[in-house]
Amino acid sequence: MRNFIGLAAAACMLAACGGQPSIQSTPGLTVITGQAALPVPNRDDLVAEDRIALVGPLDTILVNVFGVGELSREMQVDAGGRIAMPLIGTIDAGGKTAAELALDIERQLAGRYVRNPDVTVNIVSSVSQVVTVDGQVVEPGLYPVTNQMTLLRAIASARGLTEFADADDVVILRTVNGQRVAGLYNISAIRRGLYDDPSLYANDLVVVGDSPQRRLFRDFVGLAPLLASPVIALLQR
Structure with a gap:
């Protein structure tokens, strides 16, 4: 009985962590509420900056x-x-x-x-100008890079995050001047406009982390009926 109550409390705590406050304006983000319409983008907003496209093997x-x-x-x-x-x-x-x-x-x-x-x-x-998306996405693989490729677009190309993805633990690995560098990103924060969606370049590696908390919650949901059965039996006596 105590184990069941403890697990139930843990599940409730995990579920509570999923709540998020409403989105707020920041110096880099203007939030429009009520009946106001979003402004119309101008021509410059619709054109992405050109990037150098290089010829590579098997292109x-x-x-x-x-x-x-x-x-x-x-x-x-x-x-x-x-x-x-x-x-x-x-x-x-x-x-x-x-x-x-x-x-x-x-x-x-x-x-x-x-x-x-x-x-x-x-x-x-081009098969040489690609980004690799790995980890907890629905369809890991190689995806073509365009001048508009960003982290969120790459994840969308990979059909989104899996059930056990840790949206707070996404890494972009890149080589710059022969030196490996890594950036850690929070997908939830990007989706809420708290900071910019980072651009991706050819040969970048995106790795989406795994969430042990989500796995624990799934395991609890699967075990809950079995744990509740002895309690129901006791109540019926």
């Missing part, structure tokens, strides 16, 4: 040499970051922007094969 690119259809084609970068072009052979493409790669192709074509070549390169699909 698919489209090379167009203006006026020379025989040299224009879609191709896949090999695992070593190289492409093979007619006339000029193998070219290192990995780690270059599309514009840089186009300039390299122009230089190698100029003079020997094509007079004043005009080359454009577009990245059709």
Whole structure:
């Protein structure tokens, strides 16, 4: 009986922790309440800042040499970051922007094969510019990075948090100048606008932590009927 009451009290405490105060305005957040409408974003608000997109292994690119259809084609970068072009052979493409790669192709074509070549390169699909989402999300995996990718968007791409996710313990791991750095984030606080949703970049690793409290509560809910049975039997005597 005492064990049942103690577990019930613990479950109530865990449930109480889930309550949150109403959202409030801060220096970085304006809360609009009542019948007031949210303001309409302007053009700058709708355009994300451009990021450098680099060609990487196994990416698919489209090379167009203006006026020379025989040299224009879609191709896949090999695992070593190289492409093979007619006339000029193998070219290192990995780690270059599309514009840089186009300039390299122009230089190698100029003079020997094509007079004043005009080359454009577009990245059709990228498997190298991805972020890894792991831990307590519904669908862990690799997700493409765009110039609008943020932590919340990455978690949404992974179909959200699982039942046992610890929203207060989310880590972003990143390499900067060869040095590994980590940031610890509170998803609940971001959702409530208490601080900005951090941007993600290619090769970032997002790890969502596990909540032992949530597992304990689930186990209690599963055991509660079994624990209550002896109490009911005693009351019926």
